[in-house]
Amino acid sequence: MTSIPLTSPQGAPSDTSSAADGRIGENALRPDGTLKVTGEFAYASDLWMDEMVWGTTVRSPHPHARIVSIDIGPALATPGVYAVLTAEDVPGANAVGLEHEDQPVLAETVVRYKGEPVAIVAADHPEIARQAAKKVVVEYDVLEAVTDARAALDPASVQLRPSGNVVRHLKVRKGEELPTAAVVVSLDFEVGMQDQAFLGPESGLAVPAEDGGVDLYVATQWLHVDQRQVCSALGLPPEKVRLSLSGVGGAFGGREDLSMHVHACLLAMHTNKPVKMVYNREESFYGHVHRHPATMSYEFGAEPDGMLVYGRAEILFDGGAYASSTGAVVGNGGTLGLGPYRFPNVHIDCYGVYTNNPPCGAMRGFGCVQAAFAHEALMDALAERVGVSPAAIRKLNGVREGDVNITGQVIDSAAPCEELVQILLDMPLPAERSGADLLSLPGGVANSTHGEGVVRGVGYALTYKNVGFSEGFDDYSTARVRLQVIGGEAVASVHTAAAEVGQGLITVEQQICRTELGVGRVVVHPKNTQVGSGGSTSASRQTYVTGGAVKAACEAVRARVLAAAAQVCGHTADDLALDGGKVVARSGEVVLDLAELLGDAELFADEGVEETVEWRHRPTEAVDPETGQGNAHVQYAFSAHRAVVDVDVDLGLVKVVALDTAQDVGKAINPDAVLGQIQGGSTQGMGLALMEEIVVKDGHIMNPSFTDYLIPTILDTPPMLIKILEYADPHAPYGVRGVGEPPTISSGPAVAAAIRQATGKALRRVPIRPEHITGT
Amino acid sequence: MTEQTTEAVAEELHDVRLTVNGASYDVRVPARRLLSDALRHDIGLTGTHVGCEHGVCGACTILLDGAPTRSCLLLTVSADGREVTTVEGLTERDGSLGPVQQAFKDCHGLQCGFCTPGFLTTITAGLRDNPDPSEAEARDMIGGNLCRCTGYANIVAAVLRAAELGAEAEPA
Numbered sequence A: 001m002t003s004i005p006l007t008s009p010q011g012a013p014s015d016t017s018s019a020a021d022g023r024i025g026e027n028a029l030r031p032d033g034t035l036k037v038t039g040e041f042a043y044a045s046d047l048w049m050d051e052m053v054w055g056t057t058v059r060s061p062h063p064h065a066r067i068v069s070i071d072i073g074p075a076l077a078t079p080g081v082y083a084v085l086t087a088e089d090v091p092g093a094n095a096v097g098l099e100h101e102d103q104p105v106l107a108e109t110v111v112r113y114k115g116e117p118v119a120i121v122a123a124d125h126p127e128i129a130r131q132a133a134k135k136v137v138v139e140y141d142v143l144e145a146v147t148d149a150r151a152a153l154d155p156a157s158v159q160l161r162p163s164g165n166v167v168r169h170l171k172v173r174k175g176e177e178l179p180t181a182a183v184v185v186s187l188d189f190e191v192g193m194q195d196q197a198f199l200g201p202e203s204g205l206a207v208p209a210e211d212g213g214v215d216l217y218v219a220t221q222w223l224h225v226d227q228r229q230v231c232s233a234l235g236l237p238p239e240k241v242r243l244s245l246s247g248v249g250g251a252f253g254g255r256e257d258l259s260m261h262v263h264a265c266l267l268a269m270h271t272n273k274p275v276k277m278v279y280n281r282e283e284s285f286y287g288h289v290h291r292h293p294a295t296m297s298y299e300f301g302a303e304p305d306g307m308l309v310y311g312r313a314e315i316l317f318d319g320g321a322y323a324s325s326t327g328a329v330v331g332n333g334g335t336l337g338l339g340p341y342r343f344p345n346v347h348i349d350c351y352g353v354y355t356n357n358p359p360c361g362a363m364r365g366f367g368c369v370q371a372a373f374a375h376e377a378l379m380d381a382l383a384e385r386v387g388v389s390p391a392a393i394r395k396l397n398g399v400r401e402g403d404v405n406i407t408g409q410v411i412d413s414a415a416p417c418e419e420l421v422q423i424l425l426d427m428p429l430p431a432e433r434s435g436a437d438l439l440s441l442p443g444g445v446a447n448s449t450h451g452e453g454v455v456r457g458v459g460y461a462l463t464y465k466n467v468g469f470s471e472g473f474d475d476y477s478t479a480r481v482r483l484q485v486i487g488g489e490a491v492a493s494v495h496t497a498a499a500e501v502g503q504g505l506i507t508v509e510q511q512i513c514r515t516e517l518g519v520g521r522v523v524v525h526p527k528n529t530q531v532g533s534g535g536s537t538s539a540s541r542q543t544y545v546t547g548g549a550v551k552a553a554c555e556a557v558r559a560r561v562l563a564a565a566a567q568v569c570g571h572t573a574d575d576l577a578l579d580g581g582k583v584v585a586r587s588g589e590v591v592l593d594l595a596e597l598l599g600d601a602e603l604f605a606d607e608g609v610e611e612t613v614e615w616r617h618r619p620t621e622a623v624d625p626e627t628g629q630g631n632a633h634v635q636y637a638f639s640a641h642r643a644v645v646d647v648d649v650d651l652g653l654v655k656v657v658a659l660d661t662a663q664d665v666g667k668a669i670n671p672d673a674v675l676g677q678i679q680g681g682s683t684q685g686m687g688l689a690l691m692e693e694i695v696v697k698d699g700h701i702m703n704p705s706f707t708d709y710l711i712p713t714i715l716d717t718p719p720m721l722i723k724i725l726e727y728a729d730p731h732a733p734y735g736v737r738g739v740g741e742p743p744t745i746s747s748g749p750a751v752a753a754a755i756r757q758a759t760g761k762a763l764r765r766v767p768i769r770p771e772h773i774t775g776t
Numbered sequence B: 001m002t003e004q005t006t007e008a009v010a011e012e013l014h015d016v017r018l019t020v021n022g023a024s025y026d027v028r029v030p031a032r033r034l035l036s037d038a039l040r041h042d043i044g045l046t047g048t049h050v051g052c053e054h055g056v057c058g059a060c061t062i063l064l065d066g067a068p069t070r071s072c073l074l075l076t077v078s079a080d081g082r083e084v085t086t087v088e089g090l091t092e093r094d095g096s097l098g099p100v101q102q103a104f105k106d107c108h109g110l111q112c113g114f115c116t117p118g119f120l121t122t123i124t125a126g127l128r129d130n131p132d133p134s135e136a137e138a139r140d141m142i143g144g145n146l147c148r149c150t151g152y153a154n155i156v157a158a159v160l161r162a163a164e165l166g167a168e169a170e171p172a
Helices: A033-038 A126-134 A149-153 A223-234 A261-271 A281-287 A326-336 A368-386 A390-397 A417-426 A505-517 A542-569 A594-598 A671-690 A742-759 A770-774 B035-042 B099-106 B116-129 B135-141 B153-169
Strands: A016-018 A053-059 A065-071 A081-085 A117-123 A137-142 A166-174 A183-191 A203-208 A214-218 A241-245 A275-278 A294-302 A308-318 A345-353 A454-466 A476-486 A489-495 A522-524 A576-579 A582-585 A590-593 A609-616 A636-648 A653-664 A722-725 B013-020 B023-030 B061-064 B067-070 B083-085
Touching: A033 B099, A033 B116, A053 A126, A053 A261, A053 A281, A065 A117, A081 A126, A081 A261, A117 A126, A117 A261, A149 A308, A149 A345, A166 A326, A183 A368, A203 A261, A214 A223, A214 A261, A223 A241, A223 A261, A261 A275, A294 A368, A308 A326, A308 A368, A326 A345, A326 A368, A326 A454, A368 A390, A368 A454, A368 A671, A368 A742, A390 A417, A390 A454, A417 A454, A417 A636, A417 A653, A417 A722, A454 A742, A476 A505, A476 A542, A476 A594, A489 A505, A489 A542, A489 A594, A505 A522, A505 A542, A542 A576, A542 A582, A542 A590, A542 A594, A542 A609, A582 A594, A590 A594, A636 A671, A636 A742, A653 A671, A653 A742, A671 A722, A671 A742, A671 B153, B013 B035, B023 B035, B061 B116, B067 B116, B099 B116, B099 B153, B116 B135, B116 B153, B135 B153
Parallel strands: A053 A275, A214 A241, A308 A345, A489 A522, A653 A722, B013 B083
Antiparallel strands: A016 A522, A053 A117, A065 A137, A081 A117, A166 A345, A183 A294, A203 A214, A203 A275, A294 A308, A454 A636, A476 A489, A476 A609, A576 A582, A582 A590, A636 A653, B013 B023, B061 B067, B061 B083
16 A cells, blocks of 8 residues: 655645735735736646546436446456446445435436436546546436426426425415406516536545545535535544635536535545546536526516515426525525515415436525516516606615515615616716627627617616525634734734635635734635634625624734733723734824734733634524515625617627626625626626526536537626625624625626517527527 | 557657747657646646636637647647747746736736636737737737636726736836
8 A cells, every 4th residue: 555645735725925905995906816827826626746646437328317237347457547436435425415415426226417426436647537437337227307397396297306306395475365456467487507617627636644534625615514525425524534725716606516525535545545636628517516497487466656566476496406505596586586676465486396407506696596587577577567667667666774575574774776776877878889890799700780680778687685694594604813923023814714716705804804903914824624614605605704703803812912902001902902013092192012012922922812703694594484484584785787788680699788787785895806796797697698508408418518608708798887885784794795696696687678678579588599589 | 658548558659849938848748638738737837727628718828939829729749849838937037927917916807817827828919919909909809718707897907907017118
């Protein structure tokens, strides 16, 4: 047996540090910016150990089949192959999952989607591993596949689970059972399956450890829930399964579930060698969950003036083969699925079902993104029916602070629906099409029109989203903050397990430390499981929750420092603050130098002052299973978009001319980073409206490549006017409101509305394809 | 020297001299070795990122004799004797950031950063050919690269800022 080296892999995460200015509210620069522009920043795919071997995955070619037999012999006999493992090699529970542990690490008796992992191979070269994987002989008995979510809901359908095909059915009932209204509008809407399409495919490195455990370096969104699942599958305690966040090439929800985590660990422990796994782009399409496709039926009743009387909706999410976060997606779809409007009477049935389609789970704005297309299309239909503008119908019905929402929860902080819409109305519209620049027309470089058949349209959308985990989840984060003297300077260091996936959390952590501790240099330690959970980097929650934890830890450190300062300077601790590396009195008088104080051996040990704090937002509660009523959410985030499009009605081509937005962020901790979230999030929402869909036919993905799954380029992405509101949420640290998801929710429906306005077509499905516009 | 293959058949290897960021590297590779893999695995320059391996995303873009080129679509043997510039080669000799790098950092032109090296090389060549681009030209310059995080607005700003920095660096 080869010995295990004690060295870390090349590319293992290390401290990031910067001494730049930047307190909260300022445009601090990213501490990893230099590394990322020089090519030195190591992503999970860059990890390297000279003695490592390469893992690869054997996947099911069928959406639904019984495994009759697996012959690993020919694969194992391949020169260069170290291990071929199947379900029987999983030492612990062969069942993982975010909400339900319903997904095998490696399929045992049945495969439930095309692409499901069946076996794993380790070899000394990735090409050898891939070739050997093809020699794993799996005999399948193909079973009838359930690939239609509506059919799955039928009790007469094939039942994929002992508990049936329904993952969750959420009922929301409020007010009268059978309300009537003077004006009734209804529609059916369908949303296709979107992919996160992060640019850095799934990857990681598992290193076997001498204690019989394993160290896993991986790109992920939630280290501790990964750890829980890996421990369960390996049958190891948490202290023997240590996870470190490697460089993450984007996430957007697609890394909240496990991918290669357990597989690499199994191979590493079996071969006693470090094992690297990197998916290619095609495998990535099979290797992570997608946004749930949805079919929705909506009906709104209103007074003659457009004031809403009731809302009815049936929302059906296709969860695919495994539950993942389908329960939470149903929770959002049900509790938020009518949009940010006042409804006296509500009747919603929201379902998430198992099928044999690719598993669906978290993606930016989940549950709300799908529903927003339906409720916003219906608000436009209502406006047209009662003869008011799209903006007016939204201003009339938008919720306000103090309102009780459809689940009976009081909206107890700002709900500036009217203002957001008014801001859009007040923004300048783009110039009329001149016709001079052919590149600016739909079709662009294809030169497919000189302006004939091109029609302009304008559309609006107003949406909201819950921030943080809802429905009673114990949603917390942990921060360890230390203040000490390094090189004669007072330096803060911060350690959390909250994943930095590009959004800029590490910058926010530094800004909070600078603000609370009055220092310049802040060291951000690598994210790993050597500190308590930071919770998931999802649900727009990290600036709120991990930000809250860092703030609380800083406050605890500061209290100790100021208490010590009070002992030596004669001021009371209450009269003291930390600023500019000094202890200062409220009067502004500099009382002590912070570095000198911290260096006082009688007051502090060498390692300075350290505090670890576990911080929670205010609790939420589960909703009533029969009525959906309850205080389900901790916070709401509101946004609105106005899209302007030019549509070539002859060819069905769309050019988005402008995509303007207004959003309440509570407090912009880093305004530049907030703008970046809004620009990127708006672009993803536009992508779903226009081009992004994983096309699934009979359970098979038809377009698992960037050639065929299109995401917006700069040429598809218009300039954006962005207005940020900062109405502090009194319940949140610094008043922050989650930022990342709202723009992805309101941008797509605005684009769809603009195309409807331009063409006069109903367009009840996204992405809107050229043939939907031309009718051919 | 042979390298193992599936059938354990000796695969012919080729001696290739690559000039990468001004330094010479002699590698011995099978004819089908992609330049992206040779850069990342044989030479150890992992700044060149592989996002799709079919030439769409542009994360692996390098400069081949100065021209932006997808290194995932190029065989190492076809780069024999040619000048390759990767993101690592955009840093100044004194270790300071080049103008495009500096502009990306200052303009918040990146989030996850995975696509960034491909943008940096592409823009470096673009500004060489057009040192003072209009905003429309800046947008056109990056039309072949995908970014999933930023929505491109700050990348366009970074192109324009890099042009300013480049102009400032030029002797008057």
